[in-house]
Amino acid sequence: MLIGALVCAATSAFAVEPAPNGITLPEGYRQWQVLAVHQRSDNTTLRAVLGNDAAVKAVREGKTNPWPDGAVLGKLVWKGVKHDRWETALAPGDFVHAEFMVKDSARYPATGGWGFARWVGMAQKPYGTDANFVQECFNCHQPVKDRDFVFTHPAQLP
C-alpha cells in the first residue's frame, strides 16, 4: 500500500537524539542534492543517496577518492511497494531509515575517516546500543575499501 505523506519542514520542532557515537542528525539533509538512486532486490527497498554541498563539490571536481573532509553522504531508505496505478513501477512505501557517512579523517581514523550514523523510522530513533555499532557499518563497506569505503557511483547528470 502506498502512503501519501508530508515532507516535513527542515527544522523540526522536536529534537532528534544523537547517535551513540555522538554524531548528530545533519541539518537540512532533506534539501541535499541527489547523487544516486538505488534499488535493492534482497529486501525490496528504494534508496536515495544525497550529498551535502561539500560532497556535491567533490563529485563535480572528481575528487572522491578520497572524499574531502567535510563531505557528508546521506542515504534515505524506503520499503519498495508496487505503485497503485502503474503495474511495473516500484514506489516508496514505509520510511525505513536515514543514514550518513561524515568525512572527518582526524576524528574517525579507525573507520576510514568516516563517521557512521543511522536514525531509524519516522521516529528517527538512533541506531545502535553503544558506539561499537559502527563496526557493523564499516565491515559491510569493506568491499569498497579501495573507493574510500563508498559504494555509490554518483549518477550521470547532464
Add this chain to the structure above:
Amino acid sequence: MLIGALVCAATSAFAVEPAPNGITLPEGYRQWQVLAVHQRSDNTTLRAVLGNDAAVKAVREGKTNPWPDGAVLGKLVWKGVKHDRWETALAPGDFVHAEFMVKDSARYPATGGWGFARWVGMAQKPYGTDANFVQECFNCHQPVKDRDFVFTHPAQLP
C-alpha cells in the same frame, strides 16, 4: 557497467534548446528536493522525482490535488545496472532523460493545467518534433486524472 560521472554545475556554459512547446529547461533542477524514488521493472530504469520550492511547499501543506500554479515536478531517469560490488543492488547507469511537469492552469488548460517537457540524454535534446508531443505525455498520465495527473506519492520523510 557503472560509469562514475560528474555532477555538473547548476549553470551550464552551453544553452539547452527549449522544448517544441516553448518550455525551457528549469534552472537549478539538480538542486531540487527529492520527493520520491521509483524503479520500473518493464524497462529496468531508476527514477528520482524532484520538486521545486513551490512543489515542496505544496507537499508539506498537503495541497497537491490540485497542485498549485508554480509547482514544477521533475523526473530524472537512468538505466538501472547491477552494482559492481553489491550483487543485489541496482544502481544508475546511463542517463536517459530529464522530464518536467510545470503547473500553470491559465497557460496549459488543454492538458490539465500542466505543461509537459522532456530533454533526452546527456545532450539534453528536446523531445518531440512539434508541440503535439504533449499528447503522448498527457494520455499516459490519464490513469491518475483524479490525482491531478500526478503518479508520484511524495515519499514519507521524518
